[in-house]
Amino acid sequence: GAVVSQxxxxxxxxxxxxxxxxxxxxxxxxxxxxxxxxxxxxxxMLMATxxxxxxxxxxxxxxxxxxLINHASLTLSTLTVTSAHPEDSSFYICSAxxxxxxxxxxxxxxxxxxxxx
Amino acid sequence: xxxxxxxxxxxxxxxxxxxxxNCTYSDRGSQSFFWYRQYSGKSPELIMxxxxxxxxxxxxxxxxxxxxxxxxxxxxxxxxxSDSATYLCAVNPPANRDDKIIFGKGTRLHILP
Numbered sequence: 001g002a003v004v005s006q007x008x009x010x011x012x013x014x015x016x017x018x019x020x021x022x023x024x025x026x027x028x029x030x031x032x033x034x035x036x037x038x039x040x041x042x043x044x045m046l047m048a049t050x051x052x053x054x055x056x057x058x059x060x061x062x063x064x065x066x067x068l069i070n071h072a073s074l075t076l077s078t079l080t081v082t083s084a085h086p087e088d089s090s091f092y093i094c095s096a097x098x099x100x101x102x103x104x105x106x107x108x109x110x111x112x113x114x115x116x117x
Numbered sequence: 118x119x120x121x122x123x124x125x126x127x128x129x130x131x132x133x134x135x136x137x138x139n140c141t142y143s144d145r146g147s148q149s150f151f152w153y154r155q156y157s158g159k160s161p162e163l164i165m166x167x168x169x170x171x172x173x174x175x176x177x178x179x180x181x182x183x184x185x186x187x188x189x190x191x192x193x194x195x196x197x198x199s200d201s202a203t204y205l206c207a208v209n210p211p212a213n214r215d216d217k218i219i220f221g222k223g224t225r226l227h228i229l230p
Contacts, residue, residue, distance in 0.1 A: 034218075043220070044205070046217065049217060091160075093160045104149050104209060105149075105163060105166055106151070106163070106207070107163060108162070110160050111160040
């Protein structure tokens with residue numbers, strides 16, 4: 001299957017600072033990438049859909065000014081958590097959509113565990 | 118209104134038996150269907166995709182799709198303790214909807230040694 005990487009895998013930051021998470025599709029081009037958040041023992045929660053070269057579409061209740069998404073190329077999307085607070089501590093997971101003839105699949109990165117102190 | 122429904126479990130299955138996971142979806146025109154496995158503390162991993170009615174087999178896994186009844190299932194034969202995980206069903210809505218794949222909340226599977 002296709003490979004999606006995320007960096008960093010873990011990050012600890014102080015309250016009020018910003019953190020950038022990178023998501024890359026390594027062996028395919030992804031016109032669409034997705035950002036999810038998952039709290040312990042809870043379901044995946046979609047935060048936003050990111051299309052290359054256009055503004056991200058945020059889900060209801062997700063602050064677009066706090067969670068900045070940039071999809072600069074067909075292989076890279078970034079999520080910046082601005083002015084982080086302890087309640088932003090979570091597992092952030094990106095995914096990339098691989099769309100070719102007859103195939104439409106979504107692959108996840110390994111996730112980034114964010115801890116805000 | 119939930120669009121993809123799964124029993125949350127836990128579903129306990131003895132080692133070596135067949136585990137059967139089920140999922141129903143609401144959008145009749147949905148195009149593609151997926152099963153992901155998620156271990157605790159890890160991200161989801163795509164294990165099966167199915168696009169047409171019937172069965173699709175891959176090793177110990179068989180996905181079954183019935184579009185008329187709007188359900189998709191996953192069978193795991195010869196269940197192993199390493200199969201213990203949460204299994205997420207996902208559905209790609211009709212082509213005139215946005216790009217989002219819709220996930221169920223997952224079924225926790227526990228294989229009893």
